[in-house]
Structures are given as C-alpha cells and as structure tokens.
Amino acid sequence: MKTRRPVALIFLCAAAAFGRNVMSSERKPAVAGSFYPASAKELKSLVIKLLDRAGASTFDGEPVAVMTPHAGYVYSGKTAAISWAAAAIADPETIVLIGNSHNFPLDKGSVWPDGSFATPLGETSVDKELAAKILEHSDIFRADTAPHIMEHSLEVQLPFIRMVAPQAKIVPILLGSSNSCQKAVAAGKAIAAAIKNHGRKTLIAASSDMSHFPSEAVAREADGVALEAIVRLDTTALRETEIDLLRTAKPSLECVLCASESVIAVMTAAKELGADAAKILDYSNSAEASGDISRVVGYGAVVFVKTGVRGQGIGDRQKKTKKTEFKISEKKRKFLLELARKSITEHLFGRTLTIPTTDDPELKHPSAVFVTLTTSDGHLRGCIGTTEAVAPIGEAVAQMARAAAFRDHRFGPLSSEELGNVRIEISALSPLRRVTSAAEIEPGAHGVSVVRGNRSGLFLPQVWEHFDRKEDFLGELCSQKAGLSADAWKDPSTELYVFTVEKFGE
Template identity: 35%
Template sequence: MSPQTHSNQNIKKPNVSGQFYSADADELSRHIDHFIAKSIVEPLKRPVDIVIAPHAGYVYSGGVAAYGFKAVQEYAYKTIVILAPSHYFGFDGISVWESGGMETPLGIVEVDEAFAKQLTTAHQKIYYKPEYFEQEHSLEVEIPFLQKSFQDFKIVPVVMGQPTPELLKTFAQALTQAINGRDDVLIVVSTDLSHYHNDAKARKMDEHAIEAITKFDVERIWNEVHQRTNMEMCGLIPVTTALLYAKMNALNQVDVLRYANSGDVSGDRDRVVGYASILIYKKDQGKSDKMQDELSSAQKSKLLDTAKKTVEEYVRKGKVYEVAETDPRLLKEEGAFVTLHKNNHLRGCIGNIIGQGPLYLTVRNMAVAAASQDPRFDPVQVEELDAIDVEVSVLSKPRRVKSVDEIELGKHGVIISQGSHHGVFLPQVADETGWSKEEFLSQLCSQKARLPRDCWKDPQTVIEVFTAQVF
C-alpha cells in the first residue's frame, strides 16, 4: 500500500533502519508481504480498538506482529496512535510527537497534529520532547507494518517514560476524550514479553502475562512486572495504559492471535524473548447464549493452523504434529470435520460428530484421517500439498427433529440413522450442490447411509440436525 508524504520539515528520520528491518524499500516490502501471507488469521470486518504487537527485529518478531496487522487491515483507520516504551530515557512523563511526520524506507507518514495536541494539553507531563524519540526502536518498527496495511491514515507517535499510575489514568482519559467515540482510531501497543530465560520458563511467564491481559487485570500486571516474579514485559507502561483505556470504554473481548518466542526462529532455547499478537475490542452484547459460545477469530485461526500443519507434517514425514493448547474453549469436547479440497474438488473429508477429547486434538486427528484414511481417495502425496486447501468444521451437538420441515438447508447439517446404518452431510453440502431439500435427503439416504433413497420418509428413521462453524 502506498506511503504518505508530508511537506513539513519536522520529519523524524529512522533510528534502526538497516538494523531491525531492511533499509531497502523493496526488500522491506517483500519481507512484510511474506510475514502477512504466512499469518493464518481471518481479517475482521469490524473495527478493533487495540492491537498489541512486538517490537524486536523483524527476523524474530515480524511473523508474530503480522498476525495483528493482518487481522485489522481491512478496516479504514484514519488515526493510529502508537504507544511505545522508552528503552533509553527514564523520564517522568509521556512524550507525544505533535507535528510533521515519521520516515521509514517506505516513505513518510504524517502526524495527526490536532489529535496529538489534544493529548499534550491534558497534563503538564504529557508533552512534546523530540529527544526522547532518539535511538528508540519500539515505536519505529510498528510503522512499516502500518504503511503496508493501511492507506490515507495519520499517526500519533507516543513514547512513554516512567509516569505514575495517576498520570497513566489521566492519559487514558485524554485518549478517550480525543477519540470521542470514533471507530476509525486504532491504538497500537508496542511490547515484548519475557527476556532471556530458557524456553520452558519463558513460556510459563508469558502465559501468566497473556492470561492477565485477557482478564484486564491491570493491578496484577503492574505489581508482578515490577516485582519481576511471574511475568515480564518491556512495554508495561503502554500495556497498562491500553488496559485502563479498555476498562474506561467497556472493551470486553481479547483475542490472542499468536504467541512465539525468538527460539522458534533461531533454534536457541536457552535465552529467548517472548512475543504476542493480541486484539482488544468491544464484543456485541446482543447475541443469544448459543452465539456467545462461538469460536473467536483467534481460536478459528489456531484450529486451522493446527489442521494445516498436521496435514503438512503427516504427508511429508509420516509423523503426527505435536501441539499443546491451554485455551479453555479449545479444550472442550466438540465434534469436528476436516475437509481437503484440491483444485476445488473434494480430496478427503473425515470427522467425528460427537467430540472425543479436546477440540484441538479432534481437529488434529481428523486432519491426519482426511489426508490418509478417507476410503474414497488414495492418501495425499507430497507433490499435491501446494494445491491442497484445508477447511475445518466445528459442530454443535446434534438434536433430533420431528419433521423435515425443521431442516434449513445451508444452515443445518443432517444425520440420518436407521439400525446400524447412518450417514451425515455437513451444512455446506447444500450450498455446494444446489440440491433441493428432497434431493439432499435422498442423496444422504442412498449415498451416505446406504439405505433406500426415500428412507427419510420412514418413521423408523432418526433424523438429527446440527450447525457448524466453517473456516
């Protein structure tokens, strides 16, 4: 996406171009495109208030940062506030770059001067002091991702020193007043997590930190990071500010899109740095109880990622992909199917209607089965992998219907059972085939249940329906 230009001479030159990321515009653009392309996340069609992103060198954290920016890139933000910690100056206050612009190899991004000045007038310790931006990388590394993700936007760059909790509350209030209900303002929070522990300890510490963020537990984060006990984050001040803002504005949804550490890239598991990509926004409250248990975009991304990696690992190496999960939603027992398509044609589909163990393991196991055990097809071969598309369907619990009039094509999957015979069609079969309800049921009886075509009319036949989240 095209960078913006600005005629004002108050342009901040980059500090770490050529160090944390490439100084060559074309190469930098390709790197970011690569990170975003590899991010398995579903872009949201709604505004998000806050993105938490890491700020290490792109080779280490760029792949994690890309998840958050890809998830929000389809929404047209006009102002993007970047909250970054100061690594070099321990000043008592908050410095806001209030005019001009900031330059990267991709061009100059203009500062939203009116917005910035609203912040600097809120308190005497919220001011413009350009020296506090010198050397700092934590703010700068977010900007190229923004330039590649959005058009026609301005930024409000903020470097945060060591302000008091009271000043952070004042700043969060100033943000609230400046945003004033706009849905085209995004807050980007720059932080890494634990630093230089071994992989096992780092993951445990980062799990504590992420859990506290998901619970909006400002006090716990503030105390434990200061005490350096259960968690670490160099962006404590920006994260605390963002959570205070979230609580002031009744934000209630946290999606953890991605976690990794530097060891996942370097292979060095003795001294790692943790990274996370997290979204915070307000979830609609008008949904029914049934809808509230739907998977979030982050949870869908995790399951789809598991299915894809499982197929890849099993087909290439004959090994079952090892994966661990702590998200309580993904530990529930639920039915799931994994469907493989090759060049838009079915290549395998296997599932369990009723959950047998944690959902994430059901998805993994069904991915293995779809690639190797569907009796209609030969096992998937390595040379086919580039052409294989993976789809996951997570099923609701089936319920029996008294009449086929209750079946809604495209919404309901259907199970036909009679004696030892049974068959199932997923909801998407109706859309893919265009069948009428009568043809849909007749095909289900004959093709899947190996029963007469009109078995669905037989009072002895049990008909059940379910819904599916398909992604």
C-alpha cells in the same frame, strides 16, 4: 526488545538531541538496515510475506486496539504481522502508537506533535489534530520529539502500517518506565477522551516485547500468566502478576513486559472506548529464530475488541447463532454495489461517506461480507472481508470495499485512473458451521475456514474453480492462507468450518 546502553551514552544522546521541542517536522528512520531491511523493495517483499503467513485472524467484534512486539523482524516479525493483520480489519484513519522510551527517562509522556515519520516505504503523517487534543492533558503529556529520534519500538511498526493502512495517520507517544500503574491508567484515560472528541476512526497499538532473557521454559510460563491477565482486561492484576513473577522467578527474568506502562495505558484506553474482550492471536519467542533456548525474549500478539458478547469464540457462536441465511433482493443488491463503489470513490478523493439510515430489515441485517475487485481482463485487484457478522450489511460492504481497494497488502492502493476499470463483487456469508471431517465439505458449494491454535485461513466458494481435487483445495488453504502444513486439514486438532455465500457483482 529491551536494550541496555552505558549511562555515558545516554547522556551523549541527550546532549545531541535534547531540547523539549525539537523543530524537526520529519523523523528519519533510525533502525532501517538493522531491525528491518533498508531497501524498499526488500522490505516490502518481507512485510507482504509476513502478512501472507499471518492470514486472517478469527475473533468476534471490532478491533479497538492491539498489542504487538518490536524486536527485529527476524525475531518478532511473524507475531507483529499477526497483530497488524487483525488491526487492518478496523480500517483505521489514525493509529495511536504507544511504547516505552528505551533511551530517555521520562516523567511525562512524549508526544511527537506534527510532521511525519519517514520509512523506506514512504512517509506516514502525524495526526496533529489528535496530538493536540492529547497534549491538552499537560499534566500527563508534553510535546517532546527528542526521545523519539533514536527510539526503535514505534519505528518498527511503521512498515506494517504502510502496508495494511497506507492512508492512516499516526500519533507517536512514548511513556516512561515509572512503575506506576496509576500514571499509565491516567494516560490511557486521557488518550481515550481525546479520541472520543476527534471524529476519526482510530486504533491504538501498544508496542511491547514480553519476558526478557530467561530460559524458554521460564519465558513461556511467565508470558502465559501475563497474557491471561491482559486478556482479562485487568490492569491491576497485570501489574500484580508482573511483581509476583519478578519476585518468584529465576534472576534471569529481567522484566515481564518491557513496555508495561504502554500496555496498561492501551488496555485502559481500549476499555474506555468500548472494548469488552481480548484475544491472544499469537505467542512466540526468540528461540524460534536463534535456536538458543537458554536466553530468550517473548513476543505476544493481542487484539482488544468491542463485541457486546464477552469471550465468545467460534464454537460458542455456532451454538448460539440461529440460522440466519437470507436472500438479498435484486434492488438491494444494486444498492449495495453502488454503495461499495461510492465508498471507494469518496475515500479516493478524501471525502467522508454517509451511509443512508434505513428501517429495511435486509439492510439492517448484520452480515459477514467479502468484497472482491477484479480488473476488466479478470485479474484479481483486491479482496478483503470478515467472517464476523458484526455490522449491518450496508456498513460492512462500505468498510470492506474500502479495505479491498486500499488495504489489500498484495496490491498498491487503487488509483483514480484504475477506478473505472475495476469490477466489484460482493459475497455475503452464511454463519460458519463446524464439520467433523473433510468428507462433509461440498466442492463448489462450500467456502471453508480452517483453524488450528492461533492460525486460521479462509477460501470463498469461488476458489474451487481453480482446483480439480478437494485435497488440493484444502492443502492450498492450509499452506497459503493459514500458514500450516499442507496436510494439516487431516489432523483431528484442526477445526474445519463451512459456509455458503450469496454472490453478486456489477
């Protein structure tokens, strides 16, 4: 959220912390206890609750970048959680966090070059190798820690990162509010070039709130127009949209995006890294928490993805996808289970997994998969998957196995002591098929996905064993996984999809 400080206070902060290369390797939290809880227990509980409500986003492709808000969690936590739930699908090893400096005027991007950022949930290390590659573009960036010391816009993202990608490193970058689209584009291209030469799986995040201080009606209109420009991946159109909205809107609209330069930089970097589509995952504003519709701040969640098929939604995919259900031989099942365990083991001990190349059509077949971990006494230890058949099944299994072991926010990361005590189960999903009513859903046979607006949730067929009635199954799916009312499945505006799975385990 954009903040205003007296000019004198800005100079006092600068006098206290100024010095282009502050020799502090660990950045301490500046807004714990105000933007989010300072208590580790309370913060973890809140973030888990927000992520649970976010549920599983439905979009095509591999996430390359996200846009996420940075206000206090009571205002924008719901929308931020939706962004980070989508980001988690990428299983990133490094996250480049980009925001605009709220307290320091900057002529170059400020990069925190090494060390770590502390949070109540633990420290997150800086990827100093990638930071150094970005700093090679010295005409655009400088190593400069001072602007970061009191900056909230990147800090508020860290608790989410600690829960969805606890092993990931970060590169914190602050840009100046230059009103120069060209500078922001140049920054985005430089960041993308550094990432291409880095060799680690990297996701980029733009930290920005949207319209500041108009009425709720004006905010929804202005933010809707801005979001349309963002998902078109058109940076010039976005800047022109901002200028036009500020010229024609009521005076109470102070800005359209408080980190416009960061959003443009991330849009540019995402396109350079192969993103060919974007999707709005959520929109909200401060009136939902405060009740004040006369003066609001807007919040948007957007994911930028690499698909190869631009703008294809579930309905389009259903029409264009032939039935591709397939059987996996016993030999290939054994291979995939061994691959899943090896993926977890290699990640646990800091080694890189190499997936064998193959011409086997079963293993080259793109597949949506879920990987479930259970303890020896049958308790759930992790379950993460995707409904999108994007990667070959071997790659998908390796990725989802790591995510289930280390990135399921309901549990802590799997330890080496637990490794031998977990059982791995793989569920390969058929393509989703839309049904017109719940009457078409077959208990025990069908997995179900429910979608309404930006909310979605999914239950595998295995979940039926916990329910005696279809109504209870669907009610729990809507309320627990999608964050909808328990009877939302009865509403004609709610979309219901069914699928089957081929399930096998150790």
